[in-house]
Structures are given as C-alpha cells and as structure tokens.
Amino acid sequence: SQKIEQNSEALNIQEGKTATLTCNxxxxxxxxxxxxxxxxxxxxxxxxxxxxxxKEKRKERLKVTFDTTLKQSLFHITASQPADSATYxxxxxxxxxxxxxxxxxxxxxxLMVKP
Amino acid sequence: xxxxTQSPKYLFRKEGQNVTLSCEQxxxxxxxxxxxxxxxxxxxxxxxxxxxxxFQKGDIAEGYSVSREKKESFPLTVTxxxxxxxxxxxxxxxxxxxxxxxxxxxxxxRLTVV
Numbered sequence: 001s002q003k004i005e006q007n008s009e010a011l012n013i014q015e016g017k018t019a020t021l022t023c024n025x026x027x028x029x030x031x032x033x034x035x036x037x038x039x040x041x042x043x044x045x046x047x048x049x050x051x052x053x054x055k056e057k058r059k060e061r062l063k064v065t066f067d068t069t070l071k072q073s074l075f076h077i078t079a080s081q082p083a084d085s086a087t088y089x090x091x092x093x094x095x096x097x098x099x100x101x102x103x104x105x106x107x108x109x110x111l112m113v114k115p
Numbered sequence: 116x117x118x119x120t121q122s123p124k125y126l127f128r129k130e131g132q133n134v135t136l137s138c139e140q141x142x143x144x145x146x147x148x149x150x151x152x153x154x155x156x157x158x159x160x161x162x163x164x165x166x167x168x169x170f171q172k173g174d175i176a177e178g179y180s181v182s183r184e185k186k187e188s189f190p191l192t193v194t195x196x197x198x199x200x201x202x203x204x205x206x207x208x209x210x211x212x213x214x215x216x217x218x219x220x221x222x223x224x225r226l227t228v229v
Contacts, residue, residue: 093214
C-alpha cells in the first residue's frame with residue numbers, strides 16, 4: 001500500500017540553527033509534493049510545492065528538496081526562530097480510487113525551536 | 116476577503132445524535148474535502164468532491180455523510196453510526212482535484228461526544 005512517513009517524534013533545535021524535516025514515501029511516484037505548516041488548533045497553511053522534475057525549491061528561509069530516486073523530500077528552515085515552532089506536514093499527489101490525483105498527507109513532524 | 120469558513124468552532128454531541136458541520140468557500144474552487152485529525156496524528160480523508168452534485172468516499176467514510184448541492188458549500192454530517200467521532204475536523208478546497216495546486220483549509224471544528 002502507499003505510505004507517507006514523517007518522523008513522529010518532535011524535533012527540538014536551538015534558535016538560529018537549521019531545522020531539517022524528512023518525508024519518505026513508498027510504492028508511488030508522485031508528480032507533486034507539498035509542505036504545510038499547522039499551528040495547534042488551526043488548519044494547515046500551504047508553504048511550498050515542488051514538482052518531480054525540480055530538485056530544489058526555495059522561499060525566503062525555507063528550502064525543499066525532492067529526490068524521486070530515494071523517494072524522499074527534505075524540508076529545511078534556516079536561521080530558525082521560536083515563531084517557526086509548529087507541526088509541518090508533507091502531502092503527496094497520489095491517485096485515489098481511479099478518480100484522479102489528489103493530495104494525501106503524512107502524519108506531520110512537530111518542530112520546537114528554543115530561544 | 117476570499118477564504119474557507121467552518122462552523123461551529125466547537126461542537127458537542129450526545130451519544131446517538133447526528134450533527135452537521137458547515138463548510139463554505141468563496142474561492143470559486145471546484146474541489147472540496149473533509150479530513151479528520153486525531154491528537155498527534157495526521158490528516159485522514161473522509162470525503163471529497165470534485166464537482167457539484169458529485170462526491171466520493173475517502174479512506175474513513177463509514178459513519179459520515181456529505182452533500183454538494185452548491186459549489187460553495189460542502190457540509191459533513193457525523194451520524195450515530197460513527198462510533199468514535201471525537202476529533203478535529205478540517206474542511207479544505209482547491210481549484211482542482213489535482214495535486215499541483217495548493218489546498219486552502221478552514222480553521223477546523225472540534226467535535227466532542229458528551
């Protein structure tokens with residue numbers, strides 16, 4: 001079966017360091033991969049989308065890589081700040097019920113940035 | 116302002132009752148979705164709709180029902196057949212069903228069985 005894995009353990013880092021979160025998937029070749037941020041009690045907010053033919057995408061302090069051979073995406077936050085503390089979800093473009101492709105989400109990784 | 120609105124924010128249900136969660140969007144999106152999120156867990160798809168008057172079951176549709184009579188609205192009913200309904204429910208929309216567009220989420224409804 002198709003599977004999307006994110007580290008379920010919280011990632012704790014010191015302010016100013018680079019946070020790296022991992023999204024691994026199996027049994028599928030998605031054309032797109034997205035990353036979202038979710039704060040407690042709120043809905044997820046879109047951050048970045050990367051296509052299968054793109055190796056890397058950047059937006060301000062955020063960087064996403066997409067390795068279709070390893071079936072892995074890495075999400076980096078450079079110069080991290082306490083305000084970056086949140087849960088980060090990856091989502092893959094996956095075929096569902098032969099009705100077309102759509103997003104399926106991983107379980108998310110909680111990031112805690114300490115001052 | 117364009118966006119997606121869920122109501123109510125908090126909802127309490129007695130055992131055996133049906134409850135309906137509202138989701139409205141003014142983004143002119145064709146696709147709408149309902150997800151369930153349990154504490155410390157990811158999002159699980161309940162139902163999705165690609166177009167008005169059409170909807171499909173997701174991974175955990177049992178005990179839930181939806182309708183899509185208008186493009187803007189996609190209400191979710193949690194029926195008494197859902198044995199463990201306490202969870203955080205999220206509605207989302209996107210321009211199309213394809214994964215090449217971002218999804219916009221509402222602020223969620225927290226449902227508690229009392």
